[in-house]
Amino acid sequence: MLLHARGLTKRFPGTVALDNVEFGLAAGEVHALLGENGAGKSTLIKCLTGAYRRDGGEILLDGRAVDPQSTAHAQELGIGTVYQEVNLLPNLTVAENLTLGRQPRRLGLVSRRAMRSLAREMLDGYGLSIDVDRDLGAYSVAVQQIIAIARAVHLSGKVLILDEPTASLDAREVALLFDVVRGLRERGLGIVFVSHFLDQVFAISDRITVLRNGRHVATTEAASLDRVRLINLMLGRELAEETSHNHGRREAGAELLRAEGLGRRGRITPFDLTIRSGEVIGMAGLLGSGRTETAEVLFGATAPDSGTVRDAKGPLDLSTPARAIAAGFGFAPEDRKTDGIIGDLTVRENIALALQAHRGWARPIPRAEQRRMADEYIRRLDIRTPGAEKPVGLLSGGNQQKVILARWLAMNPRFLILDEPTRGIDVGAHAEVLRLINEMVSSGMSLLVISSELEELVAVSDRVIVVRDRRHVAELAGQAITTEAIVNAIAAPEAKQEARA
C-alpha cells in the first residue's frame, strides 16, 4: 500500500466531519473518492495534504507514519494536489510557473536558460507541445490543468490528488487529461480522483471509495460496481429495513399553487409542479442535477425566463425574493453561511430580519416585540444559544439552521422551501428539524424539501420529484416512494420516466 490512512477523525464545532475513516491507495492505481456535499471528501483530502490537522488516526506513506503539517510539507513527503481552480499564476510564463520557488540559479541569479530546459524536461511525457516562454494564461484550462499536474508530480512524485479536475473542461479536454492520468498510472503513481461525474469515474477508476456523513461506506473494484449500487452507496440506504413513509397519515389538501412551464435557460429545464396545501414535496437528485435551481426559480432568487406560477386568485409575481416573500413564500437555502445567516448580527436580529424587510424600513418592529419573538423561537425550536443578543455566526450549524427556520416561521409562509435542511448538523438537531417539518405541515403549511438523505425524503414526503441533468424526470407518490425507486429514477436515464403511483 502506497498511502494508507487509518482511523482518520476530524471534528469541527458541532459536527464530526470525518469519523474513523479508512482509506488506502496502491501504487499504480486510480482511486476515485465519491460522496455528496458534506460527505467528508474535501476534509479527507485536506487532512492528507496537511491543510487541516487531524484529530485522530494515522497516515502511512510507504509504510512509514507521516504527519503532514502543511501542503508544502505534504509535497515534500510526496503528496501533491491539483485543484479544480488551477492555482498557478496566469500572468507568469509556463516555465516560471513550473519552476516557481525552486528556479535553477547561477551565481545567485535565476538562470532563464536552465529554467527553460528544466521546464521542458518536466513537461516531457505529457504529450504537450507548447512554448514554455508564453504566459500560462494564454493556454486553455485543460492545458493549465496538465501543467499544474506536471508541477505537482515533479515536486512530490508519489501520490497525486486530483480534486474535481474536470469540472470546467469539455469532453475532448477530459479525454486529453485522462490520457495524462493513465500515463502517470503506468509510471506507478497513486492517484486519488475526486469528481461528481459518475461516467468519468467509471471511465478512469480502478477502485472506488464512497464516503457519507463523514463515514467510510465502501471501497470496491470499479468494475464490480454498477451505477445503481454506486448511487445507493452515495445517497445511503444502510438501514436494514425500509424506512416507512408516511403516506395516508395526511389528507391531501386543496391545490395551493400551480407552476406551469417554469424554467430558466441553462439552469433548469421548464417544469410543471402542483403544490397542495399541507403537503410535503420531496426533491431528490444528485448534486448539480437541478434541485437548488428549481428552488431558486420558484423563489425568485434567479428570475425565471419562462412559465408562470399561479394560485387560486391568479398569477403570482415571483421575480425577486422580496416579491416571492410577499406572495407567502419562504426559502431556507443550502449554504447557510453565505446565503442564510447574517453572521455579525444577533440571533434576535436574524430572526426578525425577514419580517422586518417585509414590513418595510418605516415600520420597525419594536425592540420588545423582537425580543419576545426571539425568546419564543429560542424556546420553541430549542435553539442552543447563551442569549438572543449573541451574534448568530458563533452558533453551531444546527442552531444556525434553526435560527433561519425561526426567521421563516415568524413570517408564517404558506409555502416554504427547505434546501438540505439537515446537512452538516448533528444527529440531535437532525431529529428536531424533522419533527419541525412535521409540525409545520400539520399546521397547513406546504413544504418543498430538497435532500440528499433518501431515508429522510421517504420519511417526510407525500410526493417525491426526481431531478436529473437539470430536468424533472419522475414523480413518485404514495406507496411508490421507496429509496429503491428513487435511486432507480436517478440512475436510469431511460426506464420508468413516468413512474407514477
Next chain:
Amino acid sequence: MNGTGLLRRVAPQLLTLAAVLALVTVFFPSFLSVGLSGDRLVGSPIDVLKRGAPVALLAIGMTLVIATRGIDLSVGAIMAICGASAAFAVDQGWSLGVAVLLALGAGLLCGLWNGFLVAVLGIQPIVATLILMVAGRGIAQLITEGQILTFSDAGFAFLGSGAVLGLPVPAWAWILAGIVVGLVVRRTALGLLIESVGVNLRASRLAGVNSTVLLLTVYMISGLCAALAGLIVTGDIRGADANNAGLWLELDAILAVAIGGTSLLGGRFSILASLIGAMIIQSINTGILLAGFPPEFNLVIKAILVLLILMLQSPRLGDVAAGLLARRRRADETGAAPRPVQEAGR
C-alpha cells in the same frame, strides 16, 4: 442600543478625544478656555466645533455608506458642485431658499448617480464613486465658468459664519444633522437593514431585503450631507471655489469613520462615534496650528497622531496588551487587588 451600551461603544473614541485635547493643552495651555464675545461664544473648542463641521457632516453619510460595505470618494467633489450651484443661484439674483434647495437637490442627484452605479449596475463602490470624484470638480468648474464665484448675500454668508444662541451655524448644522440621521436610522428599521446588507448582501436579499433601494438611499443621504457641507464652506468664504472646496475632505471623512470604529468591511456602525472621530481630527488640526509648530510639520504630526490612534484601537494590539496585563497580574498574584483593565477599542 440603550444608554450604557452606547457609552461602552463610544468610550474608546471619547477617551481618545480627551487624550488629544489634553495633549494640545500641554502645548497651548489656554486651549480649553471659552469666553463670550458679544452674544457669541469664542475660544478654541468652539472653533473646533465650527471648523470640524464639513468633515463631521461628510462622516454622517460616509458612516452609512461604509456600513453597507461601500465607500464614497466623491463627497468632496459633491461639496464643490453644490457650493457652485448655490453660488450660481444667488449670483443670478434668486432667493436664498431657491439656492439652498438647488444645492440640496444637486447633492441628492449626485448620490442617486453613485447609488445607481453601485446598486443597479453593480460597479464596485470605490470605482463607481471615483468617477464622480474626478468628474465632479469639472462639473463645478462648468457651473462657476472656471472662476471663483463670489457673492455678497448676507443670508448665505450667515450659513457659513453666523451664530445662533452663541454657537456657530456650522456647528449647529452637523449636530442637528447627526441627531436627525441618527434618530432616523435607529428609530426606524433602516439601521438594521443597512447593517444586514453590509454583513451579507446575498443572504439579506434572500431574506427579502430590497438591497437596491437601500443602497440608493445611503448614497443619497451621503450626497445630501455633502451638499450641506458644501453650503457651509461656500457661505464661510463667500464664494464657490470649484477647485478647492472640499478638496481631500472625503479622505478625512473616511478617517473619521475609521477612528469611530466602524469597520470598512461593513456591518455594525455608529454615527456618534464617527462624529467624535471627526472632532478628534479637527482637534489635531487646530491643536497643531495653535501649538505653534512650523506649518511644514503639520501633516507629518497629524499622520503620526492618527497612526497612534488607530494602533491603540487595533484589536490585534488590544489582544497583545490584554495578554501582557494578564501575565503581569499572574506575576503579582499575591499583591494588590486587580487593576481595572481598559478595553482597548474593538
